[in-house]
Amino acid sequence: MRGRVGAVGLTVLLVLAAGVTQGQSIEEGVALQRAGKLQEAKSVFESVLSKDRRNAEVHYRLGLMYLTPALRDLDKAVEHMEEAVEINPNNADYQYGLGAAYGMEAQSAGVFRQALLAPRVKSAFEKAVQLDPRHIEARIGLAQYYQRAPGIMGGDKAKAWKEAEAIIALDEVRGRTFKASLFEGEKKLKEAEEEYTTLLKSKGSDWRAWRSAGLFYLRHQRTDDAVSVFKKYAEMRPDTADSYCRLAQAYIQKKDPDQALAMLTKCFSLEQDFLPALPVLARAYELKGQKREARDTYQRLLKADLTKEQRQNIEKKIKELSN
Numbered sequence: 001m002r003g004r005v006g007a008v009g010l011t012v013l014l015v016l017a018a019g020v021t022q023g024q025s026i027e028e029g030v031a032l033q034r035a036g037k038l039q040e041a042k043s044v045f046e047s048v049l050s051k052d053r054r055n056a057e058v059h060y061r062l063g064l065m066y067l068t069p070a071l072r073d074l075d076k077a078v079e080h081m082e083e084a085v086e087i088n089p090n091n092a093d094y095q096y097g098l099g100a101a102y103g104m105e106a107q108s109a110g111v112f113r114q115a116l117l118a119p120r121v122k123s124a125f126e127k128a129v130q131l132d133p134r135h136i137e138a139r140i141g142l143a144q145y146y147q148r149a150p151g152i153m154g155g156d157k158a159k160a161w162k163e164a165e166a167i168i169a170l171d172e173v174r175g176r177t178f179k180a181s182l183f184e185g186e187k188k189l190k191e192a193e194e195e196y197t198t199l200l201k202s203k204g205s206d207w208r209a210w211r212s213a214g215l216f217y218l219r220h221q222r223t224d225d226a227v228s229v230f231k232k233y234a235e236m237r238p239d240t241a242d243s244y245c246r247l248a249q250a251y252i253q254k255k256d257p258d259q260a261l262a263m264l265t266k267c268f269s270l271e272q273d274f275l276p277a278l279p280v281l282a283r284a285y286e287l288k289g290q291k292r293e294a295r296d297t298y299q300r301l302l303k304a305d306l307t308k309e310q311r312q313n314i315e316k317k318i319k320e321l322s323n
Helices: 007-034 038-051 056-065 074-087 092-107 111-131 136-148 157-170 172-185 189-202 207-219 223-236 241-253 257-270 275-287 291-301 308-322
Strands: none
Touching (some): 007 038, 007 056, 038 056, 056 092, 136 157, 157 172, 172 189, 172 207, 189 207, 207 223, 291 308
16 A cells, blocks of 8 residues: 555645645735735735635735725725625634724715714624624724714714723723823823823833833924933834834924934834835935935835825925925
Protein backbone atom coordinates (compact mmCIF):
# COMPACT_ATOMS: atom_id res chain seq x y z
CA MET A 1 0.00 0.00 0.00
CA ARG A 2 3.07 2.27 0.23
CA GLY A 3 2.78 5.27 -2.08
CA ARG A 4 -0.95 4.79 -2.53
CA VAL A 5 -3.69 6.92 -1.03
CA GLY A 6 -7.32 5.82 -0.93
CA ALA A 7 -10.02 7.94 -2.58
CA VAL A 8 -11.29 9.22 0.77
CA GLY A 9 -7.78 9.94 1.99
CA LEU A 10 -6.94 11.81 -1.20
CA THR A 11 -10.09 13.90 -0.87
CA VAL A 12 -9.18 14.80 2.72
CA LEU A 13 -5.66 15.78 1.70
CA LEU A 14 -6.97 17.99 -1.10
CA VAL A 15 -9.44 19.71 1.23
CA LEU A 16 -6.75 20.29 3.83
CA ALA A 17 -4.37 21.66 1.20
CA ALA A 18 -7.05 23.99 -0.13
CA GLY A 19 -7.78 25.15 3.41
CA VAL A 20 -4.12 25.97 4.05
CA THR A 21 -3.81 27.87 0.78
CA GLN A 22 -7.03 29.74 1.42
CA GLY A 23 -5.97 30.57 4.98
CA GLN A 24 -2.68 31.91 3.75
CA SER A 25 -4.47 34.00 1.15
CA ILE A 26 -6.78 35.57 3.73
CA GLU A 27 -3.83 36.24 5.99
CA GLU A 28 -1.97 37.83 3.08
CA GLY A 29 -4.98 40.00 2.29
CA VAL A 30 -5.30 41.13 5.90
CA ALA A 31 -1.60 42.04 5.99
CA LEU A 32 -1.95 44.09 2.79
CA GLN A 33 -5.10 45.72 4.17
CA ARG A 34 -3.32 46.77 7.37
CA ALA A 35 -0.42 48.11 5.32
CA GLY A 36 -2.81 50.36 3.41
CA LYS A 37 -2.35 48.45 0.14
CA LEU A 38 -6.07 48.27 -0.44
CA GLN A 39 -6.17 47.40 -4.14
CA GLU A 40 -3.76 44.51 -3.63
CA ALA A 41 -5.73 43.29 -0.61
CA LYS A 42 -8.97 43.54 -2.55
CA SER A 43 -7.54 41.38 -5.33
CA VAL A 44 -6.46 38.72 -2.82
CA PHE A 45 -9.87 38.63 -1.13
CA GLU A 46 -11.72 38.49 -4.45
CA SER A 47 -9.51 35.59 -5.52
CA VAL A 48 -10.40 33.66 -2.36
CA LEU A 49 -14.08 34.51 -2.80
CA SER A 50 -14.07 33.23 -6.39
CA LYS A 51 -13.25 29.78 -4.95
CA ASP A 52 -15.52 29.99 -1.93
CA ARG A 53 -18.55 32.28 -2.15
CA ARG A 54 -19.61 31.28 1.36
CA ASN A 55 -16.51 32.59 3.10
CA ALA A 56 -17.96 34.95 5.72
CA GLU A 57 -14.59 36.38 6.78
CA VAL A 58 -13.72 37.45 3.24
CA HIS A 59 -17.12 39.08 2.77
CA TYR A 60 -16.54 40.95 6.03
CA ARG A 61 -13.05 42.06 4.99
CA LEU A 62 -14.27 43.30 1.61
CA GLY A 63 -17.13 45.09 3.34
CA LEU A 64 -14.63 46.95 5.52
CA MET A 65 -12.60 47.93 2.47
CA TYR A 66 -15.61 49.36 0.67
CA LEU A 67 -16.17 51.61 3.71
CA THR A 68 -12.76 53.26 3.29
CA PRO A 69 -12.53 56.62 1.48
CA ALA A 70 -10.30 55.23 -1.29
CA LEU A 71 -12.67 52.39 -2.25
CA ARG A 72 -15.93 53.86 -0.97
CA ASP A 73 -18.90 51.94 -2.35
CA LEU A 74 -21.64 51.72 0.26
CA ASP A 75 -23.84 49.42 -1.81
CA LYS A 76 -21.04 46.86 -2.04
CA ALA A 77 -20.13 47.36 1.61
CA VAL A 78 -23.68 46.60 2.69
CA GLU A 79 -23.90 43.66 0.28
CA HIS A 80 -20.75 42.00 1.63
CA MET A 81 -21.63 42.67 5.28
CA GLU A 82 -25.10 41.20 4.75
CA GLU A 83 -23.50 38.12 3.18
CA ALA A 84 -21.13 37.74 6.14
CA VAL A 85 -23.99 37.96 8.64
CA GLU A 86 -26.20 35.60 6.64
CA ILE A 87 -23.42 32.99 6.62
CA ASN A 88 -22.49 33.51 10.27
CA PRO A 89 -25.02 35.56 12.24
CA ASN A 90 -23.32 34.79 15.56
CA ASN A 91 -20.12 36.74 14.91
CA ALA A 92 -20.05 40.07 16.77
CA ASP A 93 -17.55 41.63 14.35
CA TYR A 94 -19.79 40.88 11.38
CA GLN A 95 -22.85 42.31 13.12
CA TYR A 96 -20.88 45.43 14.02
CA GLY A 97 -19.63 45.76 10.43
CA LEU A 98 -23.19 45.48 9.15
CA GLY A 99 -24.35 48.20 11.54
CA ALA A 100 -21.47 50.45 10.47
CA ALA A 101 -22.29 49.93 6.78
CA TYR A 102 -25.98 50.68 7.31
CA GLY A 103 -25.03 53.71 9.38
CA MET A 104 -22.77 55.16 6.71
CA GLU A 105 -25.41 54.57 4.07
CA ALA A 106 -27.98 56.34 6.23
CA GLN A 107 -25.79 59.44 6.54
CA SER A 108 -26.15 60.17 2.83
CA ALA A 109 -29.65 58.76 2.32
CA GLY A 110 -32.95 60.57 1.99
CA VAL A 111 -35.45 60.81 4.81
CA PHE A 112 -37.47 57.74 3.82
CA ARG A 113 -34.39 55.60 3.30
CA GLN A 114 -33.02 56.73 6.67
CA ALA A 115 -36.26 55.66 8.32
CA LEU A 116 -35.81 52.22 6.77
CA LEU A 117 -32.14 51.91 7.71
CA ALA A 118 -32.34 53.24 11.28
CA PRO A 119 -33.79 50.12 12.91
CA ARG A 120 -31.31 47.97 10.98
CA VAL A 121 -28.38 50.01 12.34
CA LYS A 122 -29.68 49.73 15.89
CA SER A 123 -30.49 46.03 15.58
CA ALA A 124 -27.03 45.12 14.23
CA PHE A 125 -25.18 47.02 16.97
CA GLU A 126 -27.43 45.58 19.65
CA LYS A 127 -26.87 42.07 18.31
CA ALA A 128 -23.08 42.61 18.30
CA VAL A 129 -23.16 43.72 21.95
CA GLN A 130 -25.42 40.80 22.85
CA LEU A 131 -22.96 38.38 21.22
CA ASP A 132 -19.92 40.03 22.79
CA PRO A 133 -20.60 42.44 25.68
CA ARG A 134 -16.91 43.43 25.60
CA HIS A 135 -17.05 44.61 21.97
CA ILE A 136 -16.11 48.25 22.50
CA GLU A 137 -16.60 49.39 18.89
CA ALA A 138 -20.13 47.98 18.90
CA ARG A 139 -20.92 49.70 22.19
CA ILE A 140 -19.59 52.99 20.81
CA GLY A 141 -21.67 52.56 17.65
CA LEU A 142 -24.77 51.81 19.71
CA ALA A 143 -24.14 54.78 22.01
CA GLN A 144 -23.70 57.10 19.03
CA TYR A 145 -26.95 55.81 17.61
CA TYR A 146 -28.76 56.46 20.90
CA GLN A 147 -27.27 59.96 21.02
CA ARG A 148 -28.04 61.02 17.43
CA ALA A 149 -31.26 59.25 16.46
CA PRO A 150 -34.63 60.88 17.19
CA GLY A 151 -36.72 59.26 19.89
CA ILE A 152 -39.21 57.90 17.36
CA MET A 153 -36.36 55.85 15.83
CA GLY A 154 -35.02 54.55 19.13
CA GLY A 155 -32.75 57.42 20.09
CA ASP A 156 -32.24 57.72 23.83
CA LYS A 157 -29.58 60.02 25.32
CA ALA A 158 -29.85 58.37 28.73
CA LYS A 159 -28.91 55.05 27.13
CA ALA A 160 -25.97 56.73 25.35
CA TRP A 161 -24.54 57.85 28.69
CA LYS A 162 -25.16 54.39 30.14
CA GLU A 163 -23.17 52.84 27.29
CA ALA A 164 -20.34 55.31 27.93
CA GLU A 165 -20.12 54.10 31.53
CA ALA A 166 -20.10 50.49 30.33
CA ILE A 167 -17.19 51.29 28.01
CA ILE A 168 -15.29 52.97 30.86
CA ALA A 169 -15.63 49.74 32.85
CA LEU A 170 -14.10 47.82 29.93
CA ASP A 171 -11.37 50.28 28.96
CA GLU A 172 -11.12 53.53 30.90
CA VAL A 173 -9.05 55.34 28.27
CA ARG A 174 -11.45 54.64 25.43
CA GLY A 175 -14.46 55.03 27.68
CA ARG A 176 -13.58 58.43 29.10
CA THR A 177 -12.44 59.63 25.69
CA PHE A 178 -15.82 58.63 24.30
CA LYS A 179 -17.69 60.15 27.24
CA ALA A 180 -15.78 63.40 26.67
CA SER A 181 -16.90 63.31 23.03
CA LEU A 182 -20.51 63.10 24.20
CA PHE A 183 -19.94 66.22 26.30
CA GLU A 184 -18.29 67.92 23.32
CA GLY A 185 -21.31 67.06 21.21
CA GLU A 186 -23.43 68.96 23.72
CA LYS A 187 -20.95 71.89 23.80
CA LYS A 188 -20.08 71.11 27.42
CA LEU A 189 -16.34 71.65 27.10
CA LYS A 190 -15.69 72.06 30.83
CA GLU A 191 -17.20 68.64 31.54
CA ALA A 192 -15.30 67.15 28.59
CA GLU A 193 -12.01 68.50 29.92
CA GLU A 194 -12.79 67.09 33.35
CA GLU A 195 -12.95 63.63 31.80
CA TYR A 196 -9.45 64.07 30.40
CA THR A 197 -8.18 65.46 33.72
CA THR A 198 -9.57 62.40 35.49
CA LEU A 199 -8.10 60.16 32.83
CA LEU A 200 -4.59 61.59 33.11
CA LYS A 201 -4.68 61.13 36.88
CA SER A 202 -5.97 57.58 36.83
CA LYS A 203 -4.23 56.35 33.66
CA GLY A 204 -1.17 58.58 33.49
CA SER A 205 1.04 55.62 32.63
CA ASP A 206 -1.01 54.86 29.50
CA TRP A 207 0.23 56.78 26.44
CA ARG A 208 -3.24 56.64 24.89
CA ALA A 209 -4.53 58.96 27.61
CA TRP A 210 -1.97 61.64 26.75
CA ARG A 211 -2.62 61.29 23.02
CA SER A 212 -6.38 61.63 23.48
CA ALA A 213 -6.03 64.64 25.77
CA GLY A 214 -3.63 66.30 23.34
CA LEU A 215 -6.08 65.91 20.48
CA PHE A 216 -8.80 67.49 22.62
CA TYR A 217 -6.63 70.53 23.36
CA LEU A 218 -5.63 70.74 19.70
CA ARG A 219 -9.27 70.70 18.55
CA HIS A 220 -10.11 73.57 20.86
CA GLN A 221 -7.09 75.77 20.12
CA ARG A 222 -5.53 75.17 23.54
CA THR A 223 -2.14 75.25 21.88
CA ASP A 224 0.19 75.44 24.87
CA ASP A 225 -1.69 72.64 26.60
CA ALA A 226 -1.51 70.57 23.43
CA VAL A 227 2.25 71.08 23.17
CA SER A 228 2.75 70.14 26.82
CA VAL A 229 0.61 67.01 26.64
CA PHE A 230 2.05 65.83 23.32
CA LYS A 231 5.58 66.27 24.71
CA LYS A 232 4.63 63.76 27.38
CA TYR A 233 3.20 61.47 24.69
CA ALA A 234 6.47 61.68 22.74
CA GLU A 235 8.47 60.94 25.90
CA MET A 236 6.40 57.83 26.48
CA ARG A 237 6.47 56.73 22.84
CA PRO A 238 9.83 57.91 21.41
CA ASP A 239 9.87 54.98 19.00
CA THR A 240 6.67 55.92 17.13
CA ALA A 241 6.22 58.31 14.22
CA ASP A 242 2.77 59.31 15.44
CA SER A 243 3.97 60.86 18.69
CA TYR A 244 6.31 63.30 16.90
CA CYS A 245 3.70 63.98 14.22
CA ARG A 246 1.15 65.04 16.86
CA LEU A 247 3.67 67.25 18.60
CA ALA A 248 4.50 68.80 15.23
CA GLN A 249 0.79 69.52 14.73
CA ALA A 250 0.73 71.42 18.01
CA TYR A 251 3.78 73.47 16.97
CA ILE A 252 2.07 74.30 13.66
CA GLN A 253 -0.92 75.57 15.62
CA LYS A 254 1.56 77.59 17.70
CA LYS A 255 2.94 79.05 14.43
CA ASP A 256 6.38 77.59 15.12
CA PRO A 257 7.36 75.82 11.87
CA ASP A 258 10.99 75.29 12.90
CA GLN A 259 10.04 73.22 15.93
CA ALA A 260 7.45 71.43 13.82
CA LEU A 261 10.07 70.52 11.22
CA ALA A 262 12.40 69.28 13.93
CA MET A 263 9.67 66.93 15.20
CA LEU A 264 8.83 65.84 11.66
CA THR A 265 12.47 64.94 11.04
CA LYS A 266 12.23 62.52 13.97
CA CYS A 267 8.87 61.30 12.69
CA PHE A 268 10.14 60.45 9.20
CA SER A 269 13.33 58.91 10.58
CA LEU A 270 11.10 56.32 12.24
CA GLU A 271 8.66 55.85 9.36
CA GLN A 272 9.70 57.33 6.04
CA ASP A 273 6.25 57.28 4.44
CA PHE A 274 4.10 58.21 7.43
CA LEU A 275 1.17 59.71 5.54
CA PRO A 276 -0.54 61.55 8.44
CA ALA A 277 2.58 63.71 8.75
CA LEU A 278 2.49 64.96 5.14
CA PRO A 279 -0.18 67.67 5.61
CA VAL A 280 1.68 68.83 8.72
CA LEU A 281 4.92 69.01 6.72
CA ALA A 282 3.20 70.90 3.91
CA ARG A 283 1.78 73.41 6.38
CA ALA A 284 5.21 73.91 7.96
CA TYR A 285 6.66 74.75 4.55
CA GLU A 286 3.79 77.16 3.93
CA LEU A 287 4.48 78.97 7.21
CA LYS A 288 8.12 79.32 6.18
CA GLY A 289 7.15 80.66 2.75
CA GLN A 290 8.57 77.64 0.92
CA LYS A 291 5.77 77.31 -1.64
CA ARG A 292 7.47 74.82 -3.95
CA GLU A 293 8.25 72.41 -1.11
CA ALA A 294 4.71 72.77 0.22
CA ARG A 295 3.22 72.08 -3.21
CA ASP A 296 5.39 69.01 -3.73
CA THR A 297 4.36 67.66 -0.34
CA TYR A 298 0.67 68.10 -1.09
CA GLN A 299 1.29 66.25 -4.37
CA ARG A 300 2.63 63.30 -2.37
CA LEU A 301 -0.48 63.40 -0.20
CA LEU A 302 -2.73 62.78 -3.22
CA LYS A 303 -1.57 59.15 -3.13
CA ALA A 304 -3.21 58.66 0.27
CA ASP A 305 -6.61 57.18 1.12
CA LEU A 306 -8.70 60.35 0.75
CA THR A 307 -12.34 61.29 0.55
CA LYS A 308 -13.53 63.14 -2.54
CA GLU A 309 -13.76 66.37 -0.53
CA GLN A 310 -10.25 65.96 0.89
CA ARG A 311 -8.84 65.35 -2.57
CA GLN A 312 -10.59 68.43 -3.95
CA ASN A 313 -9.26 70.59 -1.10
CA ILE A 314 -5.71 69.39 -1.65
CA GLU A 315 -5.92 69.95 -5.40
CA LYS A 316 -7.21 73.46 -4.69
CA LYS A 317 -4.28 74.09 -2.34
CA ILE A 318 -1.79 72.85 -4.97
CA LYS A 319 -3.31 75.22 -7.51
CA GLU A 320 -3.03 78.14 -5.09
CA LEU A 321 0.63 77.34 -4.39
CA SER A 322 1.37 77.11 -8.10
CA ASN A 323 0.39 80.75 -8.72
